Amino acid sequence: MSAWSVTRATVRFYAGAGARVALRNSVVGTTAALFVLLMAPYPLRVLRALADSLAAAGSPPWALWVMTILGAVLARRAAPQVLAGHSGWLRSLPVSPAVQRRAITAALVLVQVPILVFALCCLLGVVLAPGLRVAPVKVLAWAPLAIAAGLTALPSARRAWVVAACVAAAALAGGGTVVGLVASLPALATADALAGRPAVQRRRARWRSLGWLPQRIAWRAISWRALSPMLAAAVPLAGAWLFRTNNDLDPAAAAAAARIGGVIAVMLSLAGLANALHVRRPVWGWERSLPWSSRRRALHDAASLAAGLVPVWLVVVVMDIGAALAVVAVSPMFALLAAAAIRRAGARLSAAAGEVIVLGGLIVAVLALVPGSIVLCVAATPLAVRFAARRDRDRPVSHWLELHHSAEGDGLSWSAR
Amino acid sequence: MIRFEGVRFDYGVDGPALQETDLDIGAGLTLLLGPNGAGKTTLLKLAAGVERPRTGRVSVDGRDLWSDEAAARLRLAYVPEQPDLTPYATLRELMRLVCLLRGEPTQHGTEALARAGLEAVADRTVRELSLGQRRRALLAAAFIGHPPTLLLDEPLEGMDRAMRRFLVTWVERETSGGATVLVATHEIEPFAALASRAVALADGHATLWEQLSSVSAERLRQLEALARGER
Numbered sequence: 001m002s003a004w005s006v007t008r009a010t011v012r013f014y015a016g017a018g019a020r021v022a023l024r025n026s027v028v029g030t031t032a033a034l035f036v037l038l039m040a041p042y043p044l045r046v047l048r049a050l051a052d053s054l055a056a057a058g059s060p061p062w063a064l065w066v067m068t069i070l071g072a073v074l075a076r077r078a079a080p081q082v083l084a085g086h087s088g089w090l091r092s093l094p095v096s097p098a099v100q101r102r103a104i105t106a107a108l109v110l111v112q113v114p115i116l117v118f119a120l121c122c123l124l125g126v127v128l129a130p131g132l133r134v135a136p137v138k139v140l141a142w143a144p145l146a147i148a149a150g151l152t153a154l155p156s157a158r159r160a161w162v163v164a165a166c167v168a169a170a171a172l173a174g175g176g177t178v179v180g181l182v183a184s185l186p187a188l189a190t191a192d193a194l195a196g197r198p199a200v201q202r203r204r205a206r207w208r209s210l211g212w213l214p215q216r217i218a219w220r221a222i223s224w225r226a227l228s229p230m231l232a233a234a235v236p237l238a239g240a241w242l243f244r245t246n247n248d249l250d251p252a253a254a255a256a257a258a259r260i261g262g263v264i265a266v267m268l269s270l271a272g273l274a275n276a277l278h279v280r281r282p283v284w285g286w287e288r289s290l291p292w293s294s295r296r297r298a299l300h301d302a303a304s305l306a307a308g309l310v311p312v313w314l315v316v317v318v319m320d321i322g323a324a325l326a327v328v329a330v331s332p333m334f335a336l337l338a339a340a341a342i343r344r345a346g347a348r349l350s351a352a353a354g355e356v357i358v359l360g361g362l363i364v365a366v367l368a369l370v371p372g373s374i375v376l377c378v379a380a381t382p383l384a385v386r387f388a389a390r391r392d393r394d395r396p397v398s399h400w401l402e403l404h405h406s407a408e409g410d411g412l413s414w415s416a417r
Numbered sequence: 418m419i420r421f422e423g424v425r426f427d428y429g430v431d432g433p434a435l436q437e438t439d440l441d442i443g444a445g446l447t448l449l450l451g452p453n454g455a456g457k458t459t460l461l462k463l464a465a466g467v468e469r470p471r472t473g474r475v476s477v478d479g480r481d482l483w484s485d486e487a488a489a490r491l492r493l494a495y496v497p498e499q500p501d502l503t504p505y506a507t508l509r510e511l512m513r514l515v516c517l518l519r520g521e522p523t524q525h526g527t528e529a530l531a532r533a534g535l536e537a538v539a540d541r542t543v544r545e546l547s548l549g550q551r552r553r554a555l556l557a558a559a560f561i562g563h564p565p566t567l568l569l570d571e572p573l574e575g576m577d578r579a580m581r582r583f584l585v586t587w588v589e590r591e592t593s594g595g596a597t598v599l600v601a602t603h604e605i606e607p608f609a610a611l612a613s614r615a616v617a618l619a620d621g622h623a624t625l626w627e628q629l630s631s632v633s634a635e636r637l638r639q640l641e642a643l644a645r646g647e648r
Contacts, residue, residue, distance in 0.1 A: 210517050213510060220542075221505035284503045286555070289465040289495035289568075291518045293486040393483065397467050398428060398459070 010095050010103040014082060018107030021078040026114040033118055051122040057135035057176075064138070064145060064174045067119060071112040071149030078111040079153045083198075097197035101154065104198055108150035116142060137178050144173040144184045151191045155199040165191035210300070218304035221281035222273065226308050229272025233265035237315050244319065258323035260368050262316035266309055266327060266334050267360035273308045274338040274352035277301070278345040285397040298388035301339035306331055330367065330377045334360055336384035343391040418443050419464050419566060419597060421623075423473035426463060434459045436621040437473070442599060445613030446592045449601035450644040455618040457601035458498060458570055464599060465495035465568050477566055491519060493566040494559035498574065498601075500551035504544035508535060508554055511543070512561065519562035526561060533557035534580075549575050556584070567591060567598045573607065581607070605640045609633065617643040 037043040053063035082104060119142060123134070148166040156162050169187035172180040219226075240261025244254050287297065309331050317324040338356050345352035366373050421440040427433040435456050442464075449457045462468040463475055466482040466489065475482045480489035502511060512526025530539050533553040543551060552575055559567060569588070573581050585607045592598050592611060599616075600608055610633060615626045626643065630636040 208517050208520055210514065213514055213517070217503060217506040217510060221503070281503050281505055285462075285467045285501050286495065286497055287503075288467045289490060289493065290515060291487045291489075291491035296487075393469055396429065398462065 006095055007099050007103070010099050011106050014103040014107035015110055017082045017084070018078070018110030021081050021111045022113045025074055025078075025111060026117070029114040029118065047122060054119050055123045055134050055138050057133050057138070061138070061174050061176055063119075064141065065170075067115055067142075068145045068149050068170050068174065071115055071146055072152045074111050074115065075108040075150045075153035078108065079155065082107045082111070083155065101192065101195055101198050105147065105150050105154060105192070108153050109146050112146050112149060116146065135176060137181055138176050141173040141176070141181055141184075144181070144188055145170055147188055148173070148184075148191070151188070151195065154195050156195040157199050158194050158196065161194045162191050165194055214300040215304045215307060218277055218281055218301070219307065222276045222308075225276040225280065226273060229269045229276070229308065230311060232272055233269035233312050236261045236264035236268065237312065241315075241319065255320045255323045256368075256371065258316055258320035259326050259371070260364070262312060262319075262323055262327035263330060263364050263367055265312045265315075266331055267356065267364055269309055269312055270305055270334050270338040271353035271356040271360070273305050274342050274345070274356055277305065278342045278352045282346070283343060283392075283395065288397065293389070294392035295385060295389035298336065298339045298343075298392050299385065301342060302332065302335040302388065305338050306335040309335070326374050330363075330374060333377055333381045333384045334363070336381065336388045340384070340388035340391040343388070343395045418478055419599065420476045420479075421463070421473065422476075424463060424470045424475055425472045426459060426468060426470050433471075433621050435463070435470075435623065438623045440616065440623060440625055442597060442614075442616070442625075444592075444595050444597050446588060446598045446600065446608060446611045448605065448608055448612045448615045448640060449599060449618065450605070450615050450640060451618035452644070452646045455646065456621050456623070457618055460616070460618065460623065461495070461497075461568050461570050461599065461601050465493060465497075466490055467495065467497075487518075492564055493568060494561075494564040495568045496552075496555045496559050496570060496572060498570040500548065500555050502543040502551055502554065505542055507540050507542050508546070508557075509539045511554065512539075512557060515558045515561050519564070521562045526557075529557040529560040530554075532560055549577075552576070553580070563596075565596050567596060569598065569600045569602075571602055571604075572600060573602065573604050585611075603644065605644060606637065609637045609640055612636075612640070615640055615643055617646075619646040 037046060040046045050063050052059040053061055054067070123139065148170040152163050152166045154162065165187055169184040169191060172187060173184035174180075240257045243249075243257050243261075249257065283297075283301075288294075313324060313328055313331070316327045334356075337359050338352065341352040341355040341359075344355065348354060363377065367377065419440075419442040421438050424435065424438045425433055426435040438460075449460060451457050459468065463470055464477075466475070466486070469483055477489045477492045480492070482489045506514075508530060509526070512530055513523050515521075516523045516526045527536070527539070530536050533556050535550060535553055535557060538546060538550060543554070546554070556572075559569075567588075572584050572588075576584065588598055588600065588608065589611055592613075602608060612629060613627075614629065617624045617626060626639075630639055
């Protein structure tokens with residue numbers, strides 16, 4: 001069997017898996033695209049803006065970046081399906097690691113086809129629309145961008161380096177210049193070479209939805225004790241409201257007042273809720289022996305705490321919708337910091353609230369001084385997830401200070417004995 | 418198979434609770450023996466992924482407890498001596514949580530509660546239960562999904578006679594079915610005949626004893642000596 005036949009057979013094998021995932025993605029993608037377009041007040045304008053950004057000369061390439069990020073997400077999600085069986089018998093076949101890697105990459109590019117089809121439809125809009133000029137170099141950049149997105153999902157021992165090379169390739173290709181496009185090719189080749197032999201992915205425990213079960217348990221423990229943090233949160237909200245009502249402010253200043261008041265309310269609310277959750281439902285040791293990760297436990301706690309922020313969000317919505325969006329956007333990070341604080345609360349006299357107020361206060365100060373730092377806050381949310389998960393993993397279970405755990409309502413709790 | 422590789426643990430005060438330990442605990446019943454404070458519960462907590470070792474790694478059936486958290490824990494059930502369940506969850510909710518995490522139909526939770534004799538109190542919150550009922554609830558959670566690794570800390574303590582008989586029979590059935598069962602206990606006699614090996618703990622040092630006498634009286638004496646910290 002010639003090398004070409006082997007390559008063709010391998011590519012066809014993996015492409016089959018990629019095509020099946022692409023079909024599934026196309027259903028979800030079409031539904032999502034239709035939903036977004038139909039919900040927009042002027043769908044044709046949205047399409048035109050997309051087409052401009054994707055293919056027209058001289059327009060900012062934001063849609064290209066969105067397309068690449070979406071492609072990388074799709075490829076990442078599709079990787080387990082494409083690689084099913086890769087760790088077993090398939091590795092015994094006489095196929096070189098390079099051929100196997102490229103075949104997998106091709107399949108991971110194929111799963112992005114629904115996005116490329118959507119982009120083509122937009123391009124058609126550009127061609128048909130009068131007065132617009134297509135930049136071929138921008139359209140040609142789609143290919144390296146899709147390959148870069150696919151390569152980021154490739155399992156590899158040097159994944160961080162591969163991703164760095166892909167980001168460089170995407171940055172060059174998305175620049176919209178011929179030089180950038182050509183320069184992106186060696187960057188992609190470097191990413192491919194760095195990837196090496198496709199790593200064997202260990203099968204992870206299947207993600208099973210728990211519904212709202214952990215939140216229900218947490219809120220049963222908190223119950224009416226949520227009122228006190230809400231009262232604390234009402235103070236900055238009332239301050240912002242009065243400031244806006246009694247002063248003749250320009251729209252930007254009025255929005256800033258609502259935003260700062262809202263963020264302070266989020267911080268105070270979470271500080272109180274975290275303390276209530278820590279006392280009434282302390283993080284229990286036995287749950288760590290159950291098959292869920294520390295990251296998931298921290299996320300569930302953050303979700304439970306964030307549920308208590310709904311009244312704050314509603315009040316800020318009434319004041320200023322833009323400010324409300326900013327407050328909602330930073331809430332996950334605050335909630336994760338509160339979930340992390342619960343995991344150290346037993347060893348601190350200030351319990352969880354102290355840490356939330358100190359860390360949160362610093363963030364609020366930065367947000368007040370530099371409004372653009374909201375973007376940084378949102379971008380730092382994954383880091384907050386890691387921080388909370390690490391806190392959960394490193395939490396000493398058996399040697400905690402019982403002084404700070406109230407036996408309230410539980411006659412058999414540890415501290416009651 | 419539970420594997421400890423260079424595991425060391427301390428509580429941040431005094432000396433290490435567990436000195437650097439290397440152990441391979443295979444299928445069958447392993448008794449964890451030693452005087453009070455020897456580190457039996459600590460070793461079980463490390464095996465269950467409740468405590469994280471300061472150094473070294475613990476794996477269950479080849480999966481590291483701290484780098485492959487969910488998958489490794491899918492293979493084990495832990496019944497602690499102190500039933501540290503969250504006070505505001507109902508038993509039904511707890512069983513549902515365990516079923517969902519182990520990928521079992523939620524009906525199995527109800528069945529497990531019935532097996533542990535807790536069906537009548539299924540809708541009570543944990544704080545409304547007695548200590549014995551809480552321990553039974555943890556046992557019920559261990560029944561769900563038949564995990565092949567069972568970690569039991571003083572399982573007979575606080576149990577009535579019927580439940581003690583049931584527990585010993587259950588351990589016998591699980592070990593004969595190929596499960597790895599690790600039991601920390603001061604009550605050696607009910608488990609002596611079933612034990613394949615023992616881990617003796619003294620001053621934070623763990624020693625594996627694979628050669629147990631086949632003569633029952635001698636085996637019991639041997640195990641009791643290990644429990645007193647004698648070698």
